[in-house]
Amino acid sequence: MFLKNLEYLEDYVSGTKGDDTFIRLSSNENNYGPSPKVIEVIKNLSNLTYKYPDSSYSELKNILANLNEVDKNNIILGNGTDEIFFYLFLMYLNTNSSILTIEKTFTYYRILANIAGAKVIEAKRGENFSISCKNIIDSLNPSVRIVIFPSPDNPTGAIIKRECIEKILNSIPKDTIFILDEAYFHFVPKELYWNSIDLIKNYDNFIVTRTFSKFYALAGIRLGYGICSEKVSKLYEKIRMPFNISLIASEAGKTAIFENEYYSNILVRILKDKKLLMEKLKNIGFEVLEESYGNFVFIKAPENLGNKLFERKIVIRDLKSFNYEPGYFRITVGKTEENEALIKAIMEIV
């Protein structure tokens, strides 16, 4: 019975949103929205929503399998990657076990571990908020059943090297799983990108998760997926709800995958605007983390920046809820005009 753990549980704090008149730069959404074809698919489905989806989700799985050059049985689906973490945590944790993550990262791992009644071990970061391979491996102990962290990291945008992934995989027992949360991998520049998927062939305890919420601009429909060994997916299929993915999520996901032109044009724009934004923030005098590869920037600024911007109807993410000292913020790279409005507002404040 989980009731015992639950009463003392901290709440998840989501990004403040403001109403619809606000510029939202707090949740790393892709403010350009989904492609016209995805929008059309959703419209066309609007009168078919009386039907249950196909509970096997075979077509969507096949498409994701082809995209990632794996088999259909290597794909698991979730109502957002949140649900994938939820199920995997239930499968692998008990009250005598722990998860190992890094400090000051995406808070939901910690919350989920607490729901399962497990302990949370947080490896210290390296220099400049980097993900330290050594600190992760040094933090391992026999109670660890799940290693999990994002790359690019949320909120710093730090990325991990392939050697480090292999070192961790070689350091953990076979019944401990390693979940690499790649929610932001689309935003990593080509010259720094390496493909994590082929490691799944050699390590059946390795799981990579990806989401339609960020790059594909579909946070509101809730769709995430994981790539893993058949050993893991077989158990996952036993625990997941038969209709965990909505009809609209399933069809929008199938369509988005093929909209390369639309999404790569937007990607180019976001990465260009991000560079510009980082420069301007530096010129204003804020500390800006350079080695940061999401669709967001990580800065140190005066503590009241978030409140002052909120007054001007712009929301950014204050990182106090991620356990950072006051003054650290994560800012989504929005549309070009939104970024310009942000800079203009900051100039008025400082």
Place this chain on the structure above:
Amino acid sequence: MFLKNLEYLEDYVSGTKGDDTFIRLSSNENNYGPSPKVIEVIKNLSNLTYKYPDSSYSELKNILANLNEVDKNNIILGNGTDEIFFYLFLMYLNTNSSILTIEKTFTYYRILANIAGAKVIEAKRGENFSISCKNIIDSLNPSVRIVIFPSPDNPTGAIIKRECIEKILNSIPKDTIFILDEAYFHFVPKELYWNSIDLIKNYDNFIVTRTFSKFYALAGIRLGYGICSEKVSKLYEKIRMPFNISLIASEAGKTAIFENEYYSNILVRILKDKKLLMEKLKNIGFEVLEESYGNFVFIKAPENLGNKLFERKIVIRDLKSFNYEPGYFRITVGKTEENEALIKAIMEIV
């Protein structure tokens, strides 16, 4: 760790669907589809799906609270009622506990109990597949932490009386919850309907669940809700994922609630067509359960009826997966012309 239970777990068998050219009478969907205004809302949201929903879902909760004359804190939301059951089972069960349900009913309760590693006790039905109050109370034992069954029942359509609910509530300990699954309550004729909600005020372990999948014709968007005490909802809020309901589900749900004219016209038609369908099936020579109050009929017919209809591109639900003897079927009341096509096809077969 749940892995131990999972390996031996049975799979959930969902209704066979056939492709889009089939007449679907297997999953109790409302084949008339959602109201024009709900369709419009979904269309209008199609380009806003890049946004995360408001994780508090306050507006939807307020609307559901008003509808049911309870407080916002008496409402819990799920990605389908499946998710509500999932969370409640995790909260209240462990490997030493049991759920108590009735035999030959909705199979997902049993599957979820098995996922949690708990035992399943099934009370025998009464005469004519009815829900037997006495048998339920006689089946209680100290290991029971959850009592759960549907009314109207799936697949028989049997309903339970208010006195029986109270008897059960007075027979169980305060830390055992009683979930009444009212997925089909909209279809109960006025003269037989009684409101279960006010019992929540006196019993903080009583939970009523309802869904947008049947009456509101929104199975594909995944939205269910529960009405319960603040004691339960407070814990539920700790365990549920922050964005478990999609933006589209949340907005479509808010709209559907107010579309009384559209949905009551359809209800009249479905109930009229159901009566006609029952008569015709009886005339054909099938046994038809009379005391049955869902948007479906429960019949005994030749064993090969399902296969023969499938050849004619009509799917109905064979109840072998619900543990019935061969020859029992559940048939959704579809659109008028679909029901006519069904009767025509049956006439060709028998």
